[in-house]
Amino acid sequence: MYTLFKIELYKIFKRPRTYIAFIAITALIGIIQLGLKVDGKEYISFVLGDLSNTLQINGNLCNGYFVCYCILQLLLVHVPLLIALIAADMISGEANMGTLRLLLSKPISRSEVIIGKFLAASVYTIFLLIWLAFLALIVSIFIFGTDDIFLIKNNYAVQIAANDIMWRYAGAFIFAALAMLTVTALAFFLSVFAENSIGPIVATISIIIFFTIFSTMSIPLFNKIKPFLFTTHMVAWKEFFDVKVDENNISIAGSIYRPDKIIYSAMVLIIHIVTLVSISIYALKKKDILS
Amino acid sequence: MKQKIVLIITLCTSSFFIQAQDVNDLIDKVKQKMDLVNSYSVEAKMKTSVAFIKAPIGKVKIYFKKPDQIKLFKEKGISILPKGGVSVNFFTILNNSNLSIIDAGTTTVNGTSTRIVKLLPLSETSEIIISTLYIDEKNLLIRKSSTTTRENGSFEMEMFYGELQNFGLPSKMVFSFNVKDYKIPKGVTLDIDDDLSKEEKKKFQNKKGKIEFNYSNYIINKGIPNNIF
Numbered sequence: 001m002y003t004l005f006k007i008e009l010y011k012i013f014k015r016p017r018t019y020i021a022f023i024a025i026t027a028l029i030g031i032i033q034l035g036l037k038v039d040g041k042e043y044i045s046f047v048l049g050d051l052s053n054t055l056q057i058n059g060n061l062c063n064g065y066f067v068c069y070c071i072l073q074l075l076l077v078h079v080p081l082l083i084a085l086i087a088a089d090m091i092s093g094e095a096n097m098g099t100l101r102l103l104l105s106k107p108i109s110r111s112e113v114i115i116g117k118f119l120a121a122s123v124y125t126i127f128l129l130i131w132l133a134f135l136a137l138i139v140s141i142f143i144f145g146t147d148d149i150f151l152i153k154n155n156y157a158v159q160i161a162a163n164d165i166m167w168r169y170a171g172a173f174i175f176a177a178l179a180m181l182t183v184t185a186l187a188f189f190l191s192v193f194a195e196n197s198i199g200p201i202v203a204t205i206s207i208i209i210f211f212t213i214f215s216t217m218s219i220p221l222f223n224k225i226k227p228f229l230f231t232t233h234m235v236a237w238k239e240f241f242d243v244k245v246d247e248n249n250i251s252i253a254g255s256i257y258r259p260d261k262i263i264y265s266a267m268v269l270i271i272h273i274v275t276l277v278s279i280s281i282y283a284l285k286k287k288d289i290l291s
Numbered sequence: 292m293k294q295k296i297v298l299i300i301t302l303c304t305s306s307f308f309i310q311a312q313d314v315n316d317l318i319d320k321v322k323q324k325m326d327l328v329n330s331y332s333v334e335a336k337m338k339t340s341v342a343f344i345k346a347p348i349g350k351v352k353i354y355f356k357k358p359d360q361i362k363l364f365k366e367k368g369i370s371i372l373p374k375g376g377v378s379v380n381f382f383t384i385l386n387n388s389n390l391s392i393i394d395a396g397t398t399t400v401n402g403t404s405t406r407i408v409k410l411l412p413l414s415e416t417s418e419i420i421i422s423t424l425y426i427d428e429k430n431l432l433i434r435k436s437s438t439t440t441r442e443n444g445s446f447e448m449e450m451f452y453g454e455l456q457n458f459g460l461p462s463k464m465v466f467s468f469n470v471k472d473y474k475i476p477k478g479v480t481l482d483i484d485d486d487l488s489k490e491e492k493k494k495f496q497n498k499k500g501k502i503e504f505n506y507s508n509y510i511i512n513k514g515i516p517n518n519i520f
Contacts, residue, residue: 055371147369148347148368248340
């Protein structure tokens with residue numbers, strides 16, 4: 001299986017399509033960073049809204065940590081679309097080229113084929129996320145410097161000291177990796193049932209858009225189904241950027257306001273990954289290869 | 292009858308002038324005490340307690356130079372302060388010669404008997420509309436103040452004194468102010484869920500804010516370069 005994994009990795013990184021996602025992320029982050037570098041103060045005053053009428057908030061508000069948070073908020077909704085380009089092609093691409101039959105005739109079980117290919121797609125996903133983390137966090141720190149992070153939530157604002165942020169980003173990126181692997185698993189799962197890659201790519205993108213709309217809209221009917229949608233749990237990385245307070249309303253360094261929410265969402269995502277990969281194995285085992 | 296009326300009027304007006312004179316003397320004495328300080332710098336631990344802001348304790352440095360230069364620095368990190376509030380200080384208020392001083396009786400502040408003095412700047416352009424001082428007559432210390440400003444609302448300051456009470460410099464100050472309600476469209480926060488309980492939401496809607504400064508390491512009358520301000 002390890003040989004298959006290495007071959008699949010080689011195939012992924014040999015294709016020019018793979019680098020579209022890296023280029024797209026670089027361009028998008030570059031544009032956001034340029035915009036915030038030029039007009040960061042205006043953006044901050046827009047974000048602060050009414051708060052700046054009453055309070056004077058001094059410091060480097062538009063710092064690297066804040067910029068990274070903004071980028072993650074915007075891009076973690078769109079990166080799944082880039083992941084789908086590769087993951088949804090893993091099995092269907094082979095079927096389309098007629099190489100799936102040849103591959104499955106080799107002395108390797110179908111389960112190992114699925115796991116090997118899924119692991120290769122996962123490595124691509126993780127690489128994409130590391131690239132995103134490098135650009136969004138490290139490059140932003142280099143351009144914008146560091147300071148405390150001041151975030152506006154729906155009902156309140158949170159200030160986190162600069163020396164209490166890095167571990168939160170580490171946690172957030174690990175969580176984001178889980179979220180992106182769920183997308184990989186979904187695209188991979190759909191890929192098993194298709195004979196060409198267009199179908200599963202479009203289907204994955206459609207599901208994500210559809211579920212994200214359900215998750216975002218605060219309509220009572222949708223609220224009932226929200227907990228069952230993986231897109232609702234994909235944004236739980238933000239919980240790393242909320243803190244507990246003591247009896248004097250002073251934030252407690254190193255704390256997370258609702259760690260249970262992170263654990264619950266992580267469990268939901270892991271269950272999604274395991275279930276989707278298991279069904280993919282089962283489906284491929286039962287599949288009659290006609291291509 | 293006429294004589295009685297004249298006597299009552301005379302007594303009333305004379306007692307008013309005596310009291311007014313007392314209050315002016317009191318203010319002068321407080322001013323004299325404050326005049327001992329030409330400049331100071333002090334380190335402070337700043338606790339921001341605004342219901343809808345979760346903030347850590349910050350370390351700040353405050354510089355003051357007569358007559359009215361004051362600057363607050365947070366060497367690292369973000370500082371949250373009530374708008375305009377920090378620039379208002381007693382040196383500025385008391386050194387205003389165009390001021391009407393009214394005696395408003397006595398009261399007790401944190402167990403200390405104080406005289407209530409209302410200060411009304413007569414200038415129409417003054418940022419301060421009215422300031423009420425609660426002065427500890429025995430020690431010539433301002434224990435509490437309540438100020439209404441033209442642009443930045445009202446705020447209260449409570450002072451607690453330690454070693455430097457001879458200079459009228461507090462060891463702790465609690466700054467209370469009103470915070471307007473604020474609402475942010477979800478498009479800005481991009482937060483999908485809003486699953487806070489009603490109690491939590493109610494807590495965040497409290498409009499009272501408080502900032503506590505615990506002062507340490509005062510450096511008095513050693514001069515402060517102008518470029519700091």
